[in-house]
Amino acid sequence: MTDATSDLGLATAVRKQSGRLLAIVISLALIVGAAGSALFLVRGVDSQLSDVVKTFEVRRQARELILALVDAETGQRGYLLTLDPQYLGPYRDAVATIDRAYQDLVTMVADTPAQKLLLGLIADQVKQKQVEMANTIALASSGRLPEAMEILRSDTGQTLMEGLRAAIRRFILEEDGRLVERNAEVERTRQLLVVAILAALAGAVTLTYALFTRTQHQVSELARNRTTLLLQKEELEEHVRERTAEAEEARAHAERERARVETLLQDTNHRIGNSLATVSSLLGLQQSRTTSPAVRSALEAAQSRVQAIASAHRRLRLGDDLETTDAAEFLESVVDDLRQTQPSERQISVETDFDPLVISARDATTLGIVMGELLTNAMKHAFPDDRPGRIWARLKQEGESVRLIVEDDGCGLPPEIDRAEGGLGSMIIRQLARQFGGEPSFAARPGGGATVTVALPALGRQALRE
Template sequence: MSIPVEQANLFGQIGRVRVSLRRLAVWISLALICLAAFSALTLMQGIDRQLRDVTETYAVRNAARELTQELSQAEASQRGFLLTQDREFLEPYRSAVSSIDQRVAALLEMTADDVDQAGRVRSITGDISGKMAEMARTVALVEAERPEEAQSLTATGMGARLMAEVSQTLEDFIAEEDQKLEARNRAIDQTRIGLVGALISALFAAAILAYALLSRAQRQVSDLAKRQRGLVGLNEALEAQVAERTRDIEDARAHAERERQRVETLLQDANHRIGNSLATVSSLLALQMLRVRSDEVRVALEAARLRVHAIASAHRRLRLGGDLESASADEFLQAVLDDIIATQTNQRRIAITGEIDAIQVSARDATTLGILLGELVTNALKHAFPDNRQGRITVKLARDDAGVVTLSVADDGVGLSDGQAVSEDGLGSVIVRQLSGQFGGQPVYTQSSEGGVAVSIALPKLGEPPVLQGER
């Protein structure tokens, strides 16, 4: 059942909206993660600054507390020495006085960056200096054995007031530092809460992003699985088609092979039928020879019979190659020679040998070449060995240095007398000349090195495709 177009469009819009929402969620998650990371970095830097401030506040507070203790120690030692005139109180007194100067210098250095704190410390140093001067005057009077004056100086209450003011100022300073410390601790707590919130936001955004990426990865894996199943299905379909086409090709090839074999059989059968028919004609000529009394007629019939037999042999011996259009010259011409040898009445008197190269020629040229070879060998058998003379005929077919196919037939017969030439009016010469002309060559007759006649014919057109009608 098909889905309506409107419903399909609605599904498509919903799918696009979902994709857009997923992309928006991913971008928002990335923004939240970046923002949380930046916030966490900023808060961590703030916490570092607050921790440094807290540490410095503790140091200032402790320095003020230690300064108060040193002042109390110096005052207590001074009073003890005043009341008892025991010099053992001088050592802790002088140690406290020396430490007070160092404490004041350290406190001034710690508060140098804060103008308010530095002002308060400088205001305290004046009171401390006055108190230290008062205590030093008292100790000096006691050491000079003037205790009454020292006690009179103490009785004025100035030292006590100075000590009370210094102690109160230091206590106020310490209380203020305590308030700052509490405020900074609260700020650290707030910063810590903000940092925890930023980390939670980052984790939440990372969870959303991971979910979105996981969902996308699952969809991609699902899509890949579907595509893989689709590809597997297509592959199986293609393999089935390829198998079917392969079977069709194999069937077609087998059919073509059967047709080729059938055509080859028909051609071979046709050639055999032509050869057998020509052999029948040759036999009829032989029978006619037996009834003829004239030697001239008998010679003519014998020549005709041999030529018909050569043509019949060429057709019977023709064996085409796999293309049904060509034949190998060495197999075909050697078979023709064997057939000529078999027709001789006395095969031992004249030996016929062939040196034929494996040259591929067309079926039309093969038949003509076989007839030409038969005519040359027949002429040699007829004229070269009179009076039952023994001898040899050598047939060669090869390419010369220029690549032109050359046919030569040489005998060691009686040869030509001095000044004698081959008659060009004879039927055999005419046939050889016409057949040679079909391959673009002319017969050349020379005296053989063995004493007979050698016929050499260059065949430059052998193997060329036939010229069709209308071509130039």
């Protein structure tokens, strides 16, 4: 009877030992499998993020294609209206840009059949538009201007451009859909990653439990006394308290890191502004050392623009979301900086009227540069011979319409000013305005002086979404 009882106890112990070993093996397998899955999913996320970046580049090239078409049409119309060969230069440059942008799009969507099909349709429409523009220019060049103007006044060109815009919008919307799908894939991958981490945690918990019960059994086998078990319990509780304290410390550290990052973001723009101000000072120093009037003028213009960009960065104050800012407060600060940089002998007052507008930090910097260029041009050209005057700067929002307006009561616009070309400042203003989907317009101000209006439709739509 005693031998039978001993055998039964031994068999029970063997079964418990085997069960614990099996639990340990399964737990280790879960941990290793979850770790491998996590690494695989992380690599998948990297690939998906690369696809997202590619999608944004495709969208940019599509927009560059439509802008080039608009520029080509502008050059065509300018030539037909004036017969000035200077308009043919921008027209040919725009045609070359159209071809390059289209080829870039073909390369980027080579592995996307649906987008390749859309590009084929766009290619036919682009070719028709190019043929229409080339025919009208050829007719005008050969002395058949009335025929060219008849084509221009017909709805053919406008219909082609509207069709092109619609086709490119469909192309961009298709890319937007692909972007949404890729974001959904990233989200699904993230969820799978969370599941893998939870599986690893479950395996770790199971492994910890198995090891703990095994250790407890061994201790009970060796010690067989209540005092030792109590000591082990106290040690375990102390360990839990230490882990809890460590977790609290880690949470506090994470909060401090978040606050530090917020401060760093605010400080980065200020540092960039200070660095650009240093560059401006170096340009000023070089200007004072040169004797060439042309070089001094170029250095003075460069210093002014660097100072304007430095002011835009230094004056940028982000909101609580660390992504947006108040356009009125920001532009007021930029104008104040320009007032302070004005020589004391210049009696030029600048009055402002800015509507409150919440915009992104990136758009704010661009808007500040446009404002700096407009005010600098007015101060430099509107009041020759240090004459006194006034400048009015306004930012007005009416529904989806946002306009930046700068007026002066100076000497006005010269009659020979070239609206299409202009100087470097005009080119900068025009290029930056196109980022918001607008173009600057120049006009004489009633009572004397000049008015420059920059429409910013994209900024208006963004403000309404905010």
